[in-house]
Amino acid sequence: MTILMKAPAKINLTLDVLYKRTDGYHEVEMVMTTIDLADRLELRPRDDGKIVIETSASYVPADEHNLAYKAAKLIQERFQVTRGVTIAIDKRIPVAAGLGGGSSDAAATIKGLNQLWDLGLSTEEMAVLGAEVGSDVPFCIYGGTALAKGRGEQIIPLPGPPPFWIVLAKPPIGVSTAHVYQHLDLGQVSERPKTEQMIQALKRREFSLIVKSMGNVLETVTLKSYPEVQHLKQKLAQFGADGVLMSGSGPTVFGLTQKESRAQRIYNGLKGFCQDVYMVRSAGT
Numbered sequence: 001m002t003i004l005m006k007a008p009a010k011i012n013l014t015l016d017v018l019y020k021r022t023d024g025y026h027e028v029e030m031v032m033t034t035i036d037l038a039d040r041l042e043l044r045p046r047d048d049g050k051i052v053i054e055t056s057a058s059y060v061p062a063d064e065h066n067l068a069y070k071a072a073k074l075i076q077e078r079f080q081v082t083r084g085v086t087i088a089i090d091k092r093i094p095v096a097a098g099l100g101g102g103s104s105d106a107a108a109t110i111k112g113l114n115q116l117w118d119l120g121l122s123t124e125e126m127a128v129l130g131a132e133v134g135s136d137v138p139f140c141i142y143g144g145t146a147l148a149k150g151r152g153e154q155i156i157p158l159p160g161p162p163p164f165w166i167v168l169a170k171p172p173i174g175v176s177t178a179h180v181y182q183h184l185d186l187g188q189v190s191e192r193p194k195t196e197q198m199i200q201a202l203k204r205r206e207f208s209l210i211v212k213s214m215g216n217v218l219e220t221v222t223l224k225s226y227p228e229v230q231h232l233k234q235k236l237a238q239f240g241a242d243g244v245l246m247s248g249s250g251p252t253v254f255g256l257t258q259k260e261s262r263a264q265r266i267y268n269g270l271k272g273f274c275q276d277v278y279m280v281r282s283a284g285t
């Protein structure tokens with residue numbers, strides 16, 4: 001039996017950091033939603049007990065550093081599984097971009113192996129396992145739209161937003177999440193995202209209020225280090241995006257609009273300034 005899984009990317013509609021914890025992580029409050037840009041995973045059973053990663057992208061590790069490998073290894077050990085698996089990853093989500101691609105591959109692996117190895121795990125149990133692989137993995141297990149708290153692993157599902165288009169632009173740099181958190185100075189943050197207002201906006205399915213509530217405190221680090229990220233934000237706004245923000249630790253920025261024709265105009269405009277531009281639908285319902 002071969003299992004096929006879709007591993008979608010996320011964007012952060014809000015990302016607030018409350019304080020730095022004694023364990024080195026940061027206490028966060030963030031609203032995340034799934035978008036229609038996804039890696040494809042094929043999970044093929046192996047009799048030799050090995051975990052083998054095959055990937056189309058040369059810049060993604062094909063060894064034990066791959067988050068899908070880590071997820072499979074964790075499950076093998078935790079449930080004393082003697083069977084192996086080949087995980088073929090068709091990489092479509094930009095890497096080290098703030099879109100959670102690796103986390104989503106790990107989540108898809110956990111869900112896929114739950115089927116392939118008949119583990120009978122609930123969503124909650126899979127999310128707890130996922131948190132051992134990375135802070136964003138539990139959200140990817142649930143998918144949809146959710147408030148994430150703690151270091152990101154505590155998931156409170158939220159109603160999905162009304163449909164909208166997202167234009168993503170990724171400058172040709174990779175940003176390390178650890179580096180961005182390390183250099184965050186909460187004293188420098190003057191504007192916080194309106195998390196509670198975002199939750200209300202989602203409950204009321206009010207696009208204009210969603211746009212007004214967006215914010216990401218990690219922009220204070222990434223925009224300072226990489227002026228091109230700020231430049232792309234300005235271009236997204238200039239070409240007509242209603243809400244513009246950096247996703248996660250960056251460097252990908254996104255613009256939202258409800259009109260397909262406007263999204264197309266923004267996409268065409270951005271193409272003149274940036275090689276990596278995507279136009280996708282929201283998928284967080």
Ligand SMILES: C[C@@](CO)(OP(=O)(O)O)[C@H](O)COP(=O)(O)OP(=O)(O)OC[C@H]1O[C@@H](n2ccc(N)nc2=O)[C@H](O)[C@@H]1O
Nearest residue numbers: 024025026098099100134135136151177178181248249250
């Ligand atoms: C910033 C966010 C927003 O969604 O996403 P990305 O930009 O990576 O997509 C997440 O908080 C990223 O989650 P994830 O990428 O899973 O992080 P992890 O692997 O758990 O941690 C990587 C490193 O980031 C720092 N870290 C992460 C989460 C957190 N709440 N506080 C932290 O300080 C720690 O230094 C940690 O060693």
Ligand SMILES: Nc1ncnc2c1ncn2[C@@H]1O[C@H](COP(=O)(O)OP(=O)(O)O)[C@@H](O)[C@H]1O
Nearest residue numbers: 065066067095096097098099100101102103105
């Ligand atoms: N399956 C995977 N897909 C992408 N990157 C991966 C994967 N496994 C491990 N990585 C590593 O994780 C790092 C972060 O990748 P990614 O999850 O794409 O970042 P982000 O969460 O910022 O979008 C990269 O430097 C990459 O080398």
